[in-house]
Amino acid sequence: MPAQTRFSGSPRGAAGPSRREQILREAGRLFAERGFHGVGVDEIGAAVGISGPALYRHFAGKDAMLTELLVGISSRLRDGGLRRVAEAGAAGLPPLATLDALIDGHIDFALDDRDLITLHDRELDRLPQEERRQVRQLQRQYVELWVEVVRAAYPDLPEDQxxxxxxxxxxxxxxxxxxxxxxxxxxxxxxxxxxxxxxxxAFAAAPAAAGA
Known part of the structure; x- marks a missing residue:
């Protein structure tokens, strides 16, 4: 399956991305390929078949696109993780199966949304302070969700490990x-x-490494 960016609100099987989602997808791809400052609004517009100025009907500018992309990554990962853990709990799955569900969800993200990973690595510091803080908070919540599941699967593993x-x-x-x-x-x-x-x-080896 080709790599593609999926945003909250356009799950698999939906009728198709909205114009706003198309703009975000193409902006993310172009920013990842050429850097935030290497891409103009006219190029983003051309990628979705509209003029550059028409983009302003959907976003205040490139900064707004970048903010929505980067906050959206972390929000979607956290919310997806919470959903998988809740579904595993409702099904009565053991902790290792819950961990498998988290791993599979993150692998889907890593394979299908590579542009967003690159964008995060390169451009996070361009966000305003408050939005950057929001991203970090969402990321911490996502990490702690995993830590809880990992410790349930490997009870002898200390929290820091x-x-x-x-x-x-x-x-x-x-x-x-x-x-x-x-x-x-x-x-x-x-x-x-x-x-x-x-x-x-890696997780299976962690308890032995912690006791070494």
Whole structure:
């Protein structure tokens, strides 16, 4: 499946992205490819088939697009994680199965939204202070959700070591944009399965590492 940006409000199977969502998707792609300052509103407009000035019907400017993209990444990850944990709890799944659900959700993000990972890494500091604080708060909530699940799956793992393991797995999964070329990857399902095995191996090794 080609990489694509999915925003809250346009889940799989929806009728199609709105004009606003199209603008965000193309802005994210262009910002990731060429940097925030390397892209003009006319280019973003051309990518979605409208004039640059017409973008201002949807956004106040490029800064507003960047803010919505970066806050949206963290909000969507946190909300998706909360939903998966709630669904696993309602189904009575054991902690390891809940962890599997979190891993699979983050892998979907890492493979389908590589442009947004690149954008976050490069451009987060451009956000105004309050919005940057909001992103950091959402990220902390997402991390702590994982820490809780990891400690339920591995009760002997100290909290600080569980948190370190979560950050290490995020680093692994979020490294997909840095692969040489997307075309060089194996098929998506194969890549997702490999990433899942590596993430589970990292968590399984954490208790032994903590006791070393």
């Amino acid at each position: 569980a948190r370190a393991a979560v950050h290490a797995v995020f680093g692994l999964l979020n490294s997909t944009p840095h692969l040489s070329r997307r075309a060089s990857l194996p098929d998506r399902d194969g890549t997702a399965a490999l990433l899942h095995r590596l993430a589970r191996a």
